[in-house]
Amino acid sequence: MKQDIFQAISDPTRRAILTLIAIQALTPNAMAEKFDMTRQAVSKHIKVLHECELIKPEHSGREIYYHFNAKKMQEFDHWLAQFRQNWETQFNQLDVLLSTIKEQKK
Amino acid sequence: MNNDLLFDFNVDKAAKTVYITREFNAPQALVWDAFTKAELLDQWGAPAPMRAKTKYMDFKVGGRRFYAMISPDGQERWSVQEFTSITPKTNFKMYNTFADKDENRELPGSDWDYNFSEQNGITKVSITIYNESLERMEKLSEGFRIGFTMTLENLENLLATLSQKQ
Numbered sequence: 110m111k112q113d114i115f116q117a118i119s120d121p122t123r124r125a126i127l128t129l130i131a132i133q134a135l136t137p138n139a140m141a142e143k144f145d146m147t148r149q150a151v152s153k154h155i156k157v158l159h160e161c162e163l164i165k166p167e168h169s170g171r172e173i174y175y176h177f178n179a180k181k182m183q184e185f186d187h188w189l190a191q192f193r194q195n196w197e198t199q200f201n202q203l204d205v206l207l208s209t210i211k212e213q214k215k
Numbered sequence: 216m217n218n219d220l221l222f223d224f225n226v227d228k229a230a231k232t233v234y235i236t237r238e239f240n241a242p243q244a245l246v247w248d249a250f251t252k253a254e255l256l257d258q259w260g261a262p263a264p265m266r267a268k269t270k271y272m273d274f275k276v277g278g279r280r281f282y283a284m285i286s287p288d289g290q291e292r293w294s295v296q297e298f299t300s301i302t303p304k305t306n307f308k309m310y311n312t313f314a315d316k317d318e319n320r321e322l323p324g325s326d327w328d329y330n331f332s333e334q335n336g337i338t339k340v341s342i343t344i345y346n347e348s349l350e351r352m353e354k355l356s357e358g359f360r361i362g363f364t365m366t367l368e369n370l371e372n373l374l375a376t377l378s379q380k381q
Contacts, residue, residue, distance in 0.1 A: 114228075115228065115231045116231075118228050118229060119228075119229055119230070119231055121229075124229065189226055192233075193224040194262075195262045196224065196235055196237075197222065197224075198262035198263065199259055199260065199261070199262050200222065200237050200239075202258075202259040202262070202263065203239065203249055203259040204220075204239065204240070205259075206249065206255065206258050206259045207239055207240070207241040207245060207246065207249060208240070208241075210241075210245060210249075210255075211241060211245070
């Protein structure tokens with residue numbers, strides 16, 4: 110199953126990885142070194158982040174560098190803004206309904 | 216409209232939690248009814264031009280509301296809300312899941328916590344939504360997108376018509 114962004118960024122190590130590669134693309138080995146983790150542990154985090162498209166691999170010779178996919182984060186923020194808009198719309202509808210009911214009671 | 220009424224919307228991505236606070240110019244008992252009675256919920260509980268239709272609602276601990284959001288072209292998106300805690304007029308909690316039209320739930324869902332308080336005739340509602348799967352929420356909001364460009368005029372007209380009939 111495709112990873113959920115909420116799930117991906119709820120992990121502190123993954124957030125730290127994102128913060129780091131937002132500044133500079135890194136290879137899995139470089140990540141393992143910086144976070145003092147095994148290659149396997151790093152691979153698991155990379156898999157989660159890659160599946161929800163928060164990071165993008167780029168091949169350079171025999172190495173793979175992972176980049177931060179800012180566009181995906183923007184899509185997510187955009188979606189959140191729409192979710193907020195839905196609530197605003199519904200609450201405005203409720204304002205109308207409440208004032209209608211209050212009028213009826215008078 | 217109602218620009219002086221508070222509306223807060225905050226997201227803690229790491230904690231997978233959304234916090235929503237809104238004030239309403241109405242007494243607490245009335246606002247409570249608007250959030251807990253099917254016939255009122257159906258009149259505002261979906262952003263126009265979507266509409267909400269409750270098939271049944273049993274507002275008690277362990278009870279359920281089974282309802283659909285219906286788009287203008289007739290597509291229905293069903294959800295089940297299971298009430299897990301109720302303190303009349305001040306708080307209720309529910310577990311929300313999307314479902315098919317036969318009420319089969321698609322787990323996992325999300326936990327919703329509603330708090331109500333009143334001061335000087337203004338009722339404040341605070342909603343905390345926890346652990347909603349992003350993909351499921353996105354799925355829901357897809358249908359909503361239709362609504363963004365429309366105005367609320369339709370609904371206001373409808374409510375005006377209804378209130379005249381009563």
